[in-house]
Amino acid sequence: MTDKTIREVTFQLLRDLDITTVFGNPGSTEETFLKEFPSDFRYIQTLHEASAVGAADGYAQIMRRPALINVHTSAGVSNAMSNILTAAQNKTPLILTAGNQTREMLLMEPWLTNVEPALLPRPWVKWAYEPVRAEDVPAAFMRAYAIAIQPPAGPVFLSIPLDDWDKPALGPAVARSLASRIGPDPVRIAEFADVLSNARKPALVFGSSIARSGGWHQAIALAEKLQADVWAAPATERPSFPETHPLYVGSLPFAKGPLSAKLEGYDVAIVIGAPVFRYYPYVPGDYLPRGLRLLHVTDDPSESGRAPVGDSLLSDAVYAIEALTHLVAPRSRASSTPVKQEHPIDSNSSASPAKPDEKVTVQRLFHTLRAATPANTILVEESPSNLGALQAAWPVDQEDSFFTFASGSLGWNLPAAVGIALAERDLGRNRPVLAVIGDGSFQYSIQGLWTAAQHKLPILYVVPRNGEYAILKSFAEMEKTPGVPGLDIPGLDIVSLAKGYGCAASRAETLDEVRQVCAEAFDRSGPTVLEVPIVATIPPLL
Incomplete structure (x- = not known):
């Protein structure tokens, strides 16, 4: 037992994790968390919970570390859901917290109770939890941090009854360090490198995970060693290759038939750091043109699981690119130069x-x-x-x-x-x-x-x-x-x-x-x- 409260121990853990900025729109069930707000923390107030999540998402992407959001019980989480959805798709590590009514009142479900706190934000959070005991709150924050940053990164959610914060803590919170990137299986990556080395005309399809891992230079190195055309994955949210580079040929369309048509003529394509594929309008056609073999690298098992075609490898996108660059045989450019794909709008x-x-x-x-x-x-x-x-x-x-x-x-x-x-x-x-x-x-x-x-x-x-x-x-x-x-x-x-x-x-x-x-x-x-x-x-x- 310690003389410190749950609040004091939790704020110290957040300091240890380098999370001292809180984005939020406060409510009555959150004021006990914000009580005597520490002077070394900063509160970024928004006027709506969706804005709090959006601002935290942008901040976390630039800082390349998790951001903390505090919103109001079930009402605030409901207001925030559209941007929680986006954070999940963006694969941004966020820790979303909301208060709940006092534990003594939860059974009778008073006004503004988050009745099923672990259910409400799903499926757009990786983990959702309300601690069984007040004493578990600091450790729940540590678990939330760990889950948020591990691949695939994404938002997590904690519901905390408002009377937990002033209760005595059992002791200091244990801060742990964690790896946030996974490397490729050496046998599988060697197989992929061999396929690319022996391809007649390979294509590289790059997705946002390369940008999230800071991999522009590595992506350029692989493209130049293979002298391969580079496509942006359909509807990608962060470019992973300079669009002025001679090997860049454009963005793949986000519909099945037109996308397949764009890949005509290639015998191998490798998608790195993106789903296979992100579609929206339904346009009939084959997933792939005849004769094309598709390889897929992602750090997200759900992406590899739902891909309708292709052979997948689980890995951080940049680690895979670095390994491939080391393993593939260098190629010379074919006599034909890449043809830039013009958008239908005449610029x-x-x-x-x-x-x-x-x-x-x-x-x-x-x-x-x-x-x-x-x-x-x-x-x-x-x-x-x-x-x-x-x-x-x-x-x-x-x-x-x-x-x-x-x-x-x-x-x-x-x-x-x-x-x-x-x-x-x-x-x-x-x-x-x-x-x-x-x-x-x-x-x-x-x-x-x-x-x-x-x-x-x-x-x-x-x-x-x-x-x-x-x-x-x-x-x-x-x-x-x-x-x-x-x-x-x-x-x-x-x-x-x-x-x-x-x-x-x-x-x-x-x-x-x-x-x-x-x-x-x-x-x-x-x-x-x-x-x-x-x-x-x-x-x-x-």
Whole structure:
């Protein structure tokens, strides 16, 4: 027994684990945890639980360590679920905590009780638990940390009754160190290397796990030794290879038939650090073209288990790449050069000047943004209908400089930009952060602007305003469903909304006005929101 409380012992454990920033939106069942909040800890307040999770996710990705979130019992967890889903798909290590009613009252299920705390956040957490005894709370935090960081990394959840924190602890918490990466089986990786070495025309398909492990340089080394075409995995949330590299040929489409067609002509393809494959619209076709052998490297057993085709190997993506680079035979480039895959959106027209009274096209907007922002700008994207134009105008050529959501669930990117900018400040790098968010997407976690303003984070939010859910109109065309209601969103005043949360905000009708805002935004102490009315178009889905 010790004279310290559960709270004191838990906070000391968090110090030992280098977790001293708490993201949250407090509630009545959490105030006992936050009581006498330690001066060496920092509380990042948000106005909605989804924003707390999104900001913590962005922060954890940049810092490459777990982040802690504290939300309000069952109501707060329910509010946070969309971004818990995204954190799970992003494979971001997060420790999500919520209070619960006092243990004495749990049996009668009073108001705001989390009735089944271990069930509520599933299936989007790796582990969910409410300690059986107050004395188990510190050890539960240690277990939560261990599970969150081990592959595949992801969010975990602890429910803690509000009367646990002031009870006496049994003793100091035991902090443990853990490995967070796994290496490849030597026999299996040698087999994969042999297949690649003997391939007539191999292809490399790189996914986000390479970026999460900081493996850009290793990925380049493998591609150059094999002189193989490099594809980005479908709908990847973090690029793992420079899109300006001569061997980069584009991103695979996220539908079965079109993806198979893109891989025609290869005899071997290896997918590293991504699922096989991430699909969304159903387009009939074979999983793979005839004659193609698929190899798959992932640190996630569920990914290898559900893959419909291919031979799998469990390993950290970068460890596997390093081993393959050592083992494969060097190749010379075939006489033909790689053919870059053009997105259906024609980006060449974007360079032509606009007429004075002409509304801005999204292509011209994105080319202007790229030219008007520093080379080391971090780009955060949540504008699904404009993604093709953005990729055409803004090829990613620096590591850890592009982030988006792996889940497709809107509302992550606005608060994630807050966490990213906060982490850049903590690391002393202070790279500029520009978030491109559609006018529809902007509404899902708009409260995150307040946190950016309170912490004076110099984020530039650019909102291409088309007044519609253009991506849903693309789906309506593909699915042959005319007359769907609710696809237009008129009457939004983005500028007024942003000012209400404490941001500098303006509307730009011309590209010169866009350039002027870019010149001012990153020197400003606080966030800037720029609304740009654009020509409304229905983009191709694939």
